[in-house]
Amino acid sequence: MEYKNLAKLYNKLESTTKRLEKTDIIADFLKKTETELLPTVTLLLLGRVFPTWSEEELGIGPKLLMKAISIVTGASVDEIEEEIREQGDIGKASEVLFKRKSQLTFTPHPLTVEKVYNDLKKLAYITGKGAQSKKIDILIGILSLASPIEAKYITRTILEELRVGAGEGIISDAISLAFNIDKEIVERAYMLTNDLGMVAKVAKSEGEAGLRRLSLEPGRPVKPMLAQLAESIESAIEELGEALCETKYDGVRVQIHRKDDKILIFTRRLENISNAVPEIIKRVEKSLPQEDFIVEGEIIVNIEGRPGSFQYILQRVKRKYDIEEMITRIPLTLYLFDILYYRGPLIDEPFKERRKILESIIRPIDGKIELSRQLKVTTENIKDGISLFRESIKEGHEGIMIKDPNAPYIPGIRGKKMLKYKAEPETLDLVVIGGTYGKGKRAHLIGSYLLAARDDETGELKTVAHVATGLDDKTLKELTERLKEITIEEKGRKIRVKPEIIIEVAYSEIVKSPEYESGYSLRFPVVKRIRDDLSLEDVDTIKRIESLFKP
Numbered sequence: 001m002e003y004k005n006l007a008k009l010y011n012k013l014e015s016t017t018k019r020l021e022k023t024d025i026i027a028d029f030l031k032k033t034e035t036e037l038l039p040t041v042t043l044l045l046l047g048r049v050f051p052t053w054s055e056e057e058l059g060i061g062p063k064l065l066m067k068a069i070s071i072v073t074g075a076s077v078d079e080i081e082e083e084i085r086e087q088g089d090i091g092k093a094s095e096v097l098f099k100r101k102s103q104l105t106f107t108p109h110p111l112t113v114e115k116v117y118n119d120l121k122k123l124a125y126i127t128g129k130g131a132q133s134k135k136i137d138i139l140i141g142i143l144s145l146a147s148p149i150e151a152k153y154i155t156r157t158i159l160e161e162l163r164v165g166a167g168e169g170i171i172s173d174a175i176s177l178a179f180n181i182d183k184e185i186v187e188r189a190y191m192l193t194n195d196l197g198m199v200a201k202v203a204k205s206e207g208e209a210g211l212r213r214l215s216l217e218p219g220r221p222v223k224p225m226l227a228q229l230a231e232s233i234e235s236a237i238e239e240l241g242e243a244l245c246e247t248k249y250d251g252v253r254v255q256i257h258r259k260d261d262k263i264l265i266f267t268r269r270l271e272n273i274s275n276a277v278p279e280i281i282k283r284v285e286k287s288l289p290q291e292d293f294i295v296e297g298e299i300i301v302n303i304e305g306r307p308g309s310f311q312y313i314l315q316r317v318k319r320k321y322d323i324e325e326m327i328t329r330i331p332l333t334l335y336l337f338d339i340l341y342y343r344g345p346l347i348d349e350p351f352k353e354r355r356k357i358l359e360s361i362i363r364p365i366d367g368k369i370e371l372s373r374q375l376k377v378t379t380e381n382i383k384d385g386i387s388l389f390r391e392s393i394k395e396g397h398e399g400i401m402i403k404d405p406n407a408p409y410i411p412g413i414r415g416k417k418m419l420k421y422k423a424e425p426e427t428l429d430l431v432v433i434g435g436t437y438g439k440g441k442r443a444h445l446i447g448s449y450l451l452a453a454r455d456d457e458t459g460e461l462k463t464v465a466h467v468a469t470g471l472d473d474k475t476l477k478e479l480t481e482r483l484k485e486i487t488i489e490e491k492g493r494k495i496r497v498k499p500e501i502i503i504e505v506a507y508s509e510i511v512k513s514p515e516y517e518s519g520y521s522l523r524f525p526v527v528k529r530i531r532d533d534l535s536l537e538d539v540d541t542i543k544r545i546e547s548l549f550k551p
């Protein structure tokens with residue numbers, strides 16, 4: 001397929017903000033796409049080259065891309081930066097620069113979707129000496145064949161900021177419309193496989209029956225079921241009638257898969273961290289059966305029997321070297337709390353049954369791999385739930401989870417079947433999209449950060465607040481360096497950055513505000529921590545902010 005067709009599709013999508021129109025446009029396109037190409041087209045529509053759970057990353061920053069654009073168009077890097085400032089993003093700037101160039105040159109070969117996709121994929125595998133120049137060569141190879149409109153979307157794809165407002169929800173609806181299959185069936189197939197490309201392909205080639213056959217598979221991570229905040233322990237238990245309450249451990253959520261002899265550990269953003277925590281793999285091997293399974297739990301830092309700070313755990317899961325040393329320096333405990341697969345999928349089983357299965361197959365190892373502490377609480381013994389909360393806090397944990405014993409496991413959904421109650425007030429996970437350099441002595445530091453939330457409908461990022469408190473000087477320096485790397489626009493003291501750093505913020509109150517694109521803002525926002533364990537998809541949505549807003 002010619003890439004021109006995809007570029008035209010992106011352009012059409014950008015010209016409307018209406019969800020239904022976008023769905024129609026995509027459905028039409030998917031119908032016309034050959035079956036084999038559907039997985040590629042679906043990924044590119046999402047603005048990605050690799051699925052979210054893949055370990056591969058494009059790894060191209062704005063600076064490298066600008067260099068390639070400069071070579072292809074003849075414009076200097078300063079001119080490109082100027083154009084980005086003027087147009088507001090690298091895509092539009094490239095379109096303008098390529099238009100200027102194309103008045104001088106003539107493109108002989110049309111670019112194909114396959115070429116763009118395959119060449120971009122190659123970028124992830126180039127490492128070592130001379131990597132930068134090899135990467136530039138590939139970028140030049142693609143861009144020198146691109147027309148202005150193609151350049152607009154290729155550059156945006158490379159920087160992972162496609163901005164055409166086609167999120168997973170819209171694409172899932174479009175698949176249902178294109179191939180005339182019930183929305184719920186498409187959604188469920190996506191929920192179980194986590195692969196919209198495969199869903200599109202099966203929908204087209206095998207229809208509804210094919211989608212119904214798709215299921216959970218050990219080795220392929222699924223999105224975790226998320227929790228809502230409980231107003232109070234009492235109200236949560238009264239609403240559920242009966243609940244299974246558990247200690248809420250503050251670490252990293254992991255989904256552990258055993259497929260044949262291989263054990264894989266994924267984080268909540270479905271990142272594969274198996275190599276970083278070999279001791280956990282060994283313990284899982286020892287204490288769970290030698291059969292395929294998917295279990296879930298929380299890994300926490302255990303300093304002589306007390307939970308250690310969340311920041312330590314990030315040092316462990318992000319680590320790529322000196323792992324053996326880290327095992328003794330930062331010891332970990334795994335608490336298992338759910339099971340999704342064992343001798344077949346279990347997600348439709350009620351939680352109490354899943355827990356029984358988990359209990360029946362695990363051989364706990366004290367302080368190394370354990371079951372989450374759990375207690376059955378009904379309206380008759382609410383005080384026991386409250387005691388569990390108090391004890392958990394006293395021991396240094398975060399609070400408790402309050403779970404519906406009869407609920408199935410619903411991947412990727414934040415619902416009322418699993419509630420959390422914490423000692424500290426709720427926080428928001430927001431992405432940094434800009435910043436402001438300080439003045440005087442602090443002119444070299446970015447001291448204030450512009451934060452955005454996600455629009456659930458379109459996937460667009462919308463501003464919510466500036467935050468300037470809560471960071472120590474060391475973190476401020478580190479963050480400044482990281483933001484410099486991903487700066488895409490600079491105007492005076494203000495910068496715009498590629499959205500990738502996620503910050504957890506506490507606040508005193510959510511208020512309505514016309515000043516920010518989301519329509520809301522935060523009073524007294526304070527940075528709690530940097531959440532390198534989250535991805536853009538985990539950024540809180542405007543809907544969530546709305547639900548936390550108390551008029």
Ligand SMILES: Nc1ncnc2c1ncn2[C@@H]1O[C@H](COP(=O)(O)OP(=O)(O)OP(=O)(O)O)[C@@H](O)[C@H]1O
Nearest residue numbers: 226227246247248249250252253298337372401420
């Ligand atoms: N016993 C437990 N059962 C379920 N989840 C638990 C348990 N202990 C700790 N957790 C953690 O609590 C999280 C549930 O809260 P939520 O789904 O809202 O995630 P979150 O957005 O990361 O919230 P938070 O920032 O409060 O952890 C789970 O993702 C998991 O990481």
